[in-house]
Amino acid sequence: MRILWNEATSGPPEMAPVWQALREYFPRVARPDTEVVLRHLPVSGNYVRSLYTELLNNRAVVENAIAAEREGFDAVVLGCWADPLWEAREVVDIPVVGIGEAAMLLATTLGYKFAVITVAPGVVPTIALDLRLYGLEDRAISRPVRSLDPPSDLGLLVESVTNPERLLSNFERVARQCIADGAEVIVVGCGYYGPILTLHGYHEVPGTGVPVVDCSAAGLKLAEALVDLRRSTGLRKSTALFFRSPPREVLDRVRRAHGLEGTSGAP
Amino acid sequence: MRILWNEATSGPPEMAPVWQALREYFPRVARPDTEVVLRHLPVSGNYVRSLYTELLNNRAVVENAIAAEREGFDAVVLGCWADPLWEAREVVDIPVVGIGEAAMLLATTLGYKFAVITVAPGVVPTIALDLRLYGLEDRAISRPVRSLDPPSDLGLLVESVTNPERLLSNFERVARQCIADGAEVIVVGCGYYGPILTLHGYHEVPGTGVPVVDCSAAGLKLAEALVDLRRSTGLRKSTALFFRSPPREVLDRVRRAHGLEGTSGAP
Amino acid sequence: MRILWNEATSGPPEMAPVWQALREYFPRVARPDTEVVLRHLPVSGNYVRSLYTELLNNRAVVENAIAAEREGFDAVVLGCWADPLWEAREVVDIPVVGIGEAAMLLATTLGYKFAVITVAPGVVPTIALDLRLYGLEDRAISRPVRSLDPPSDLGLLVESVTNPERLLSNFERVARQCIADGAEVIVVGCGYYGPILTLHGYHEVPGTGVPVVDCSAAGLKLAEALVDLRRSTGLRKSTALFFRSPPREVLDRVRRAHGLEGTSGAP
Amino acid sequence: MRILWNEATSGPPEMAPVWQALREYFPRVARPDTEVVLRHLPVSGNYVRSLYTELLNNRAVVENAIAAEREGFDAVVLGCWADPLWEAREVVDIPVVGIGEAAMLLATTLGYKFAVITVAPGVVPTIALDLRLYGLEDRAISRPVRSLDPPSDLGLLVESVTNPERLLSNFERVARQCIADGAEVIVVGCGYYGPILTLHGYHEVPGTGVPVVDCSAAGLKLAEALVDLRRSTGLRKSTALFFRSPPREVLDRVRRAHGLEGTSGAP
Amino acid sequence: MRILWNEATSGPPEMAPVWQALREYFPRVARPDTEVVLRHLPVSGNYVRSLYTELLNNRAVVENAIAAEREGFDAVVLGCWADPLWEAREVVDIPVVGIGEAAMLLATTLGYKFAVITVAPGVVPTIALDLRLYGLEDRAISRPVRSLDPPSDLGLLVESVTNPERLLSNFERVARQCIADGAEVIVVGCGYYGPILTLHGYHEVPGTGVPVVDCSAAGLKLAEALVDLRRSTGLRKSTALFFRSPPREVLDRVRRAHGLEGTSGAP
Amino acid sequence: MRILWNEATSGPPEMAPVWQALREYFPRVARPDTEVVLRHLPVSGNYVRSLYTELLNNRAVVENAIAAEREGFDAVVLGCWADPLWEAREVVDIPVVGIGEAAMLLATTLGYKFAVITVAPGVVPTIALDLRLYGLEDRAISRPVRSLDPPSDLGLLVESVTNPERLLSNFERVARQCIADGAEVIVVGCGYYGPILTLHGYHEVPGTGVPVVDCSAAGLKLAEALVDLRRSTGLRKSTALFFRSPPREVLDRVRRAHGLEGTSGAP
Missing domain, CATH: 3.40.50.12500 (Rossmann fold)
Structure with a gap:
């Protein structure tokens, strides 16, 4: 399976040893048949230590989640505790995992x-x-x-x-x-x-x-489990109330208003 | 006192009767010495019925709150239940009120x-x-x-x-x-x-x-009370933990990364 | 507006500096159009540091609240944390505020x-x-x-x-x-x-x-807000369950049995 | 043992069949060596269906509890759910039981x-x-x-x-x-x-x-148990915080201010 | 009344001073008309300091409770905090008391x-x-x-x-x-x-x-109270949900499968 | 990996279609490299619909868990909601999963x-x-x-x-x-x-x-994840308080007293 790992910064070069470490880390923790793709944000303030700076960051995080679904990833892991878990889960149909x-x-x-x-x-x-x-x-x-x-x-x-x-x-x-x-x-x-x-x-x-x-590691394992369960049993998120996406046409309209690509990945 | 009333849409013209109603309403509910300024968002999807569409909207809402402080308003009321109350409260020093x-x-x-x-x-x-x-x-x-x-x-x-x-x-x-x-x-x-x-x-x-x-009305009254208390007793939000703003230079750097004016209004 | 401030003692003279301080304080915290009338209890043990001594005190506190309504005050503030907030709110129709x-x-x-x-x-x-x-x-x-x-x-x-x-x-x-x-x-x-x-x-x-x-100060501001809201929107306490007053004739009968003036102020 | 049963009204004669029933009832539920003394209040509005009317009633209820201790009763049961359990427990050292x-x-x-x-x-x-x-x-x-x-x-x-x-x-x-x-x-x-x-x-x-x-019946059994435990093990209420009585001299002073006999029964 | 006191060990002789102390203790705490019968378990690991060792012990504890009912005891007290209170209460109709x-x-x-x-x-x-x-x-x-x-x-x-x-x-x-x-x-x-x-x-x-x-002592008093209440008012445990016993024939079949005497004491 | 699936009955033949269905099921839900071994209990009342009948059953369930560890299974799943999850987790060091x-x-x-x-x-x-x-x-x-x-x-x-x-x-x-x-x-x-x-x-x-x-399926996935994490990161259960096993010698002594093989599988 292919999992997008959303890293919550723009990947600043001074943190290169961390990115290298993560790339070594994923194959040690993931199952052999799991490919983990690390992806940074195109734009980020690279600071998640406040509710406000997260808010600014979260838009790009959800974009990555939407892109993951469109690109055929099986799941997306939001790789930072400060990530917008429920917002992403709402508009994406593949499993979205928060590490926290x-x-x-x-x-x-x-x-x-x-x-x-x-x-x-x-x-x-x-x-x-x-x-x-x-x-x-x-x-x-x-x-x-x-x-x-x-x-x-x-x-x-x-x-x-x-x-x-x-x-x-x-x-x-x-x-x-x-x-x-x-x-x-x-x-x-x-x-x-x-x-x-x-x-x-x-x-x-x-x-x-x-x-x-x-x-x-906990997040990666949950992602693998959710992909397994979706494949073997058909289990998906609930669309009954909290994680129900707005209608596609509404979503597209709202996204365009915010300057985002008009077609979301939600089914 | 002057209160900025943040309205959570871009103020679409088909809702003009509502804007007119609000303008009639404020003087009926506010104290005589309170001026309520209704301000829409420069950009909005005009849809707050999802966690995700709120996220997109919230950036502009906090911008309005920051602007309110810079422009010398005494308080800002976030006029929609879906507004980012704690994020705004974190980076703004004047009272920020959520109507919910x-x-x-x-x-x-x-x-x-x-x-x-x-x-x-x-x-x-x-x-x-x-x-x-x-x-x-x-x-x-x-x-x-x-x-x-x-x-x-x-x-x-x-x-x-x-x-x-x-x-x-x-x-x-x-x-x-x-x-x-x-x-x-x-x-x-x-x-x-x-x-x-x-x-x-x-x-x-x-x-x-x-x-x-x-x-x-509840939100407006709380705003008036908080402005009164700040003037008469000096009472302000806590900056001890939840509502503590990041340092100014961090805030400015993060905002610039997100394409926002570099100088926030936070003191 | 006129607010009765119920002070929970008989106003013993050795506390005169406190009474003087309160009289200086009210105009500094109240709005210019708010008159705060400080009223002591006719009888009090002047000791609220026990559940029992409060009980003895509370009868007179509610009497003051009832009197406030009858005298046309717009609201009453119970000026001590130990005051019988819900009992007073039950039998009085004007806003009753507890400072705690x-x-x-x-x-x-x-x-x-x-x-x-x-x-x-x-x-x-x-x-x-x-x-x-x-x-x-x-x-x-x-x-x-x-x-x-x-x-x-x-x-x-x-x-x-x-x-x-x-x-x-x-x-x-x-x-x-x-x-x-x-x-x-x-x-x-x-x-x-x-x-x-x-x-x-x-x-x-x-x-x-x-x-x-x-x-x-918090209590005074809440009182002002509740009076404002009552005037501008008609908002009153709920009479559905907890704060529902007994019928007037019952109230009068009970009060007479306890030696209190037979006609309560409740509407 | 002797238990005072505080009945929360003045014992109005139209309820005589109830008083008679209670007198038949106690010996059927109490242990043979337990004497239950039913005592009404000297003054009561005979209406406990409101927080306020209870407040008026509660003063006499605690007086009965204090009297019970002074008269050598082993325990007192407050025979109505609306009775001031913690207030009485605070100032009386013998077990005070609430039926609720x-x-x-x-x-x-x-x-x-x-x-x-x-x-x-x-x-x-x-x-x-x-x-x-x-x-x-x-x-x-x-x-x-x-x-x-x-x-x-x-x-x-x-x-x-x-x-x-x-x-x-x-x-x-x-x-x-x-x-x-x-x-x-x-x-x-x-x-x-x-x-x-x-x-x-x-x-x-x-x-x-x-x-x-x-x-x-539940209240009576708890009273018997508490008296037993006090006799056999010495167990008493805590005087550490919630049920700590004010000092005797304070209590007497407060009571006198409220027109109550100056000497409370609390030890 | 007769109460079975279930002691949660096999009664090892090195604890003889404790058994002696308990035998002195019961008459000091029980009412004169209460007989407390101390009974150990036929088999026990004599160690209750783990969830697992309790599990092993609990089978014999419930057997004692079932036996108590069959033998005509009025109540059973489970004399250890670690005892299977709700399991015993489920299958026994007489009062079962946990000391904790x-x-x-x-x-x-x-x-x-x-x-x-x-x-x-x-x-x-x-x-x-x-x-x-x-x-x-x-x-x-x-x-x-x-x-x-x-x-x-x-x-x-x-x-x-x-x-x-x-x-x-x-x-x-x-x-x-x-x-x-x-x-x-x-x-x-x-x-x-x-x-x-x-x-x-x-x-x-x-x-x-x-x-x-x-x-x-608390457990003994609760047992006495429950027996009193059963005699005087008919009060029993609820059989509506949590403490409802399986049908007798099921119980007997399950017990036989586990090598226990086929006829439980439950009515 | 090899996982023991503890089935909470003795596997009565009239349920053979269920056992057959489970054997078809496991490979469909487990990962290809996971072997699931279905094991019944040697003795069971085959009735888990009461707290008491579970108690009788639970001893054999934990025995299966202990045996699983001794036999080198990587994890054990307790296949019934009524199973003794915490008791088993306490005495077994490999992951123990409850399906509930x-x-x-x-x-x-x-x-x-x-x-x-x-x-x-x-x-x-x-x-x-x-x-x-x-x-x-x-x-x-x-x-x-x-x-x-x-x-x-x-x-x-x-x-x-x-x-x-x-x-x-x-x-x-x-x-x-x-x-x-x-x-x-x-x-x-x-x-x-x-x-x-x-x-x-x-x-x-x-x-x-x-x-x-x-x-x-949820239980199986959690078991796989825990085995993965133990292998890749060394993660094990806490032995700090709730899931701390008694010392080995105590465990063996207790088990012998209950007629169980003297050597537990716990390390």
């Missing part, structure tokens, strides 16, 4: 209470609101979303691809606070650090029995 | 359980998710957001400005079902029908003692 | 999670139960109501009118604990300290971006 | 979801708020408190003492609606009808397997 | 928020899940179930029968943390330590006003 | 609100309690678990393998009630009917846009 949703659902099968550790305080509201909308608060600890402290920056990110020491000491300090507050599972709240930790073979907070969920 | 939030908060002071009646099934998810994020589910009935049935269309909307009979019979049929399910207050889930009902003097489901909350 | 309800609703528009700081441990249960009944627990931090420590006493109260230093160091110590536990907004849980802080220009926990909500 | 709380707690041991059927719509808010404060909403059906329809009146009440037919057809019609909505247990929401149904041997909605909980 | 359920329900009448202190981390999940299923989370503190630290072992248990010093210092250290987190009542989360503390006259965390609930 | 948990988690990605339709009223409590423990109530409709009506029996089950007409008319009648109550997704609450519907190509309630989730 996938990771949190998976976490509930590994222990009773989970926590999410993300990269910066500015991402906390996004994830906290998603957690609430997903209805999973009872399975998370109090103050369920916490940030690396100090927050991640480009330096830490690129450095961690090859040398995770500074990342790990930061991550584990926060993780141990979560564990003290009742967390049995830690979810990595970032589509880059999940793969980076996996590439370094890191999957448990040492000595605690607490697994660390790589959100990107 | 305002109306539902107000409703909790008028009775114990409320319900929202909106214009079409496609708007239900937006409002239902907001209701959940606002934490007000315990104050609303089960299945708290319901739609006019049949849904509203342009014909009903324009007709209702002068003749509300068809609207009222539709609205009251749904309202009485809500009341049978425990609603003590009905909130009008549309920034047009709220004012239209008010202009017709309609404020209670006849014979039931159940008040009907005009969401636009 | 008003402040907590307002707080939800300024940040995601709020906390309340009140004057003494004995007031915590009252406010905590109200918070629960208002359905706002999801918008407040864990252990959402906390007390000044050491508790306030007459000395601190009167001193703070002119010199708030001791109050502020106490208040901020508690506030910073709330902020560490996730609070983005602090609500002042006392109808005296709210105005006192406002008169001293205090509206934010310094250096935190966390606003401090003066509950009395 | 007792019945709803008991109901949770008999099935998963319960419903309460009370006498009139005006009592619904009181019980619904108590249910919420007791934290038992998850164990009750949606719209958990319902009313006899038509509401009970004096005629039905007195008639039911000797002839329950009209009561039963009304009660069962409502009960079957509750059962259709998921109720596995029905709690009788009235301190008179509970005993009357018991005296008639009625304890299950016929043919449904759904037990009917006599709230008064 | 009884203690937590009772605790809600003594203060607003309770906590449970149990013997070891392995028991925490069992109790936490029960607390959630009972719907009582809102009446308990955050992280409501905590363990003695270090965990209890046989040495501590037997020693505490005669000398509770080491137990108390451990228990109180945990209890004071619970109190700091808002607990107003502490429930002893173990059917042995409850009685042991009672035998030592311990019923309050010293100096805090926080009562300590002996779960076994 | 898997299906309900999956359902949350397909629409906002789901409902479960199961085979008989006696299964409703099991599923309802699981739904509550999984923390998913906010994503399900009110009264989220409903039964075929009339309930399924052997005749309907076997008939449906070849002719699903009678099943479908029953299922759809209930499904449409769920949809009327807000369900956007229907989960098949039975490990037999899920596959049977899939084999008949049934995956949507006709004309509604509401997908029907085959729980068994």
Whole structure:
């Protein structure tokens, strides 16, 4: 199967080591018959740490999802926690997976209470609101979303691809606070650090029995499962209420008004 | 005080009777010293009945909010339930009011359980998710957001400005079902029908003692209150976590990447 | 408009500086066309720090609300968190505002999670139960109501009118604990300290971006808004279930049995 | 043991058949070594179907509880759902039992979801708020408190003492609606009808397997249990926060201000 | 009345001091006319600190409950928090009491928020899940179930029968943390330590006003109350949904398949 | 990979068409490299429609899970909603999947609100309690678990393998009630009917846009994903609290006491 992996930035060259790492990562986590195509956004502010900057970014993210469907991809994974999962799911008929949703659902099968550790305080509201909308608060600890402290920056990110020491000491300090507050599972709240930790073979907070969920791997597995189920059982998203697309002609009209190609990929 | 009223469409001429009605309406509901400036969006698909079409619309809505601050307005009211309340609040320092939030908060002071009646099934998810994020589910009935049935269309909307009979019979049929399910207050889930009902003097489901909350009036009153409080007590939004704006230079950089004027109005 | 401000004590002379401060305060917070009339109770134990002592006090509070309606006031504000909001709202037709309800609703528009700081441990249960009944627990931090420590006493109260230093160091110590536990907004849980802080220009926990909500100002603004809405749109409380008054003849009979003037003000 | 049964009216003579029934009832439900003393209020409006009329009544109810402690009773049962349970519990050290709380707690041991059927719509808010404060909403059906329809009146009440037919057809019609909505247990929401149904041997909605909980019996059993536990294990109410009495001297001062005997019974 | 007290182990001789203590305990807590028969399990792993080992144990526990009914006991108390309360209640018609359920329900009448202190981390999940299923989370503190630290072992248990010093210092250290987190009542989360503390006259965390609930006493009192109510009012469990027994012939067939005596005691 | 599929009965011959159907089904739903081994229980009452009969059954189910691990299976799927998911997960280190948990988690990605339709009223409590423990109530409709009506029996089950007409008319009648109550997704609450519907190509309630989730397919996909993740990222269950196995020597001792082979498969 072919899966489009939507990366939520324009792919700035200073992050090249991360893109390289992701390209190494996908074949290690995907099934042999799964091809993962990494695609950046044509335009992006490359900053998802606020509700507003996400809003600006989200338009291009959904465009990628619509394009994926038109190009015959079997599924699309929105590769950032801040991505517009429900908006994309609404207008696209192929499976649309959010790595945050996938990771949190998976976490509930590994222990009773989970926590999410993300990269910066500015991402906390996004994830906290998603957690609430997903209805999973009872399975998370109090103050369920916490940030690396100090927050991640480009330096830490690129450095961690090859040398995770500074990342790990930061991550584990926060993780141990979560564990003290009742967390049995830690979810990595970032589509880059999940793969980076996996590439370094890191999957448990040492000595605690607490697994660390790589959100990107969780998202990829959910995408594969949804494609399988669609093929084998015909299962699709509900079009009854929340994820019902507007009529095609409305969609096309609205998109044209916003300067977007008039024909959406929705069936 | 001067309040910018953001209207969530491009102001299509076929809705001219509605714009005229709103212009009559504001002075009837605003305080004498409040000037309400109605402003449409420069670009809009004029369709808010889906999560996706809202996403496309929301960019321009926040632009209006940013412009309002720069132009010296005292507050901005987002005049549609589907508007990006928290995104705008994040990047703007003056009070930003959502008519849905305002109306539902107000409703909790008028009775114990409320319900929202909106214009079409496609708007239900937006409002239902907001209701959940606002934490007000315990104050609303089960299945708290319901739609006019049949849904509203342009014909009903324009007709209702002068003749509300068809609207009222539709609205009251749904309202009485809500009341049978425990609603003590009905909130009008549309920034047009709220004012239209008010202009017709309609404020209670006849014979039931159940008040009907005009969401636009609620929003305007909250805006006035927030401006008053800012002037008299200095009260502003929190910048501690959810509504904290990114740093100015980040905001400007992100906006430029998206083709928006480089200097935001945020302080 | 004319608003009766019900003060929940008999107005003991040793608190004269507070009464004087309130009289200075109202015109600063109210709109120019709003007249606020401060009225004490004819009889009071002057102690609201227990569920039981409130019960004794509440009879006179509702009498004041009934009298306000009969005397033609446009609204009544119950000026203490411990006041019988729903009981008064039930039997009075003009808007009845509780400063606690008003402040907590307002707080939800300024940040995601709020906390309340009140004057003494004995007031915590009252406010905590109200918070629960208002359905706002999801918008407040864990252990959402906390007390000044050491508790306030007459000395601190009167001193703070002119010199708030001791109050502020106490208040901020508690506030910073709330902020560490996730609070983005602090609500002042006392109808005296709210105005006192406002008169001293205090509206934010310094250096935190966390606003401090003066509950009395919030209550006054809600009262003004409700009066406006009643005049401009006809909006009134629901009489469907929770706030439905008993029939007038029953009310009169019951009141006479309790030695109260036989004719209530309820319409 | 000796238990004071606080009856929430002044004991009007037209209800004499009810008082007689209660006097027959207590020895049938109480343990042989339990003496139940029925005591009316010296003053009452004899109407508990509103939050406000209860407020007026509650003062005398707590006086009875305080008197019970002073007179050496082992416990006091507040014999009406509308009684001020927490206020009384706060200032009295002997066990204070509410029949509503007792019945709803008991109901949770008999099935998963319960419903309460009370006498009139005006009592619904009181019980619904108590249910919420007791934290038992998850164990009750949606719209958990319902009313006899038509509401009970004096005629039905007195008639039911000797002839329950009209009561039963009304009660069962409502009960079957509750059962259709998921109720596995029905709690009788009235301190008179509970005993009357018991005296008639009625304890299950016929043919449904759904037990009917006599709230008064539940309250009496909880009182006996609490007295037992106090004697055998020393168990008492918590004085840590919610049920902590104000200091004695404060209590006496407040009570005197309200014209009540200066010395409370609290230790 | 005669009550079977199901003890959840095979009664290993090294715990003889505990069995002796229980036998002294029952008459001190039970009513004079109540006979409590202590019965161990014929087979047990004598380890309830895991969901799995409980599962193995639970079969014999329900057998004891079925036998109790057949032998004419009036009620059965499951004497361990880990016991299969709802499974037993389903197939037995006499009252079946769980000491955990009884203690937590009772605790809600003594203060607003309770906590449970149990013997070891392995028991925490069992109790936490029960607390959630009972719907009582809102009446308990955050992280409501905590363990003695270090965990209890046989040495501590037997020693505490005669000398509770080491137990108390451990228990109180945990209890004071619970109190700091808002607990107003502490429930002893173990059917042995409850009685042991009672035998030592311990019923309050010293100096805090926080009562300590002996779960076994709570269970015994609930059993007595349920037997009383069944006799005086006819009240039984609901057979409507959750606690409805399979048909007798099915039950017998299933039991025979599992090598159990073919005739259950269920009516 | 090799997955053990635990079937929750002894495999009675009268159900042979079902076993045959399952054997046809697995290769259609599993990935080509997944081998699914169907295994019945050595002893079973073949009745899971009660909490008690499940308890009897669960011992053998966990034995199968333990055996699966010892025999080198990569994962075990508990093929019935009534299976002891957490007990098995606790003592087994390989992934243990419950079809109910898997299906309900999956359902949350397909629409906002789901409902479960199961085979008989006696299964409703099991599923309802699981739904509550999984923390998913906010994503399900009110009264989220409903039964075929009339309930399924052997005749309907076997008939449906070849002719699903009678099943479908029953299922759809209930499904449409769920949809009327807000369900956007229907989960098949039975490990037999899920596959049977899939084999008949049934995956949507006709004309509604509401997908029907085959729980068994969902379970199989989750098992494959967990095995993948364990291999590629090292991810395992948490051993921090809820799913922590007792020490090996304890486990062996307990199992021997219950007549089970002394050496468990847990590491």
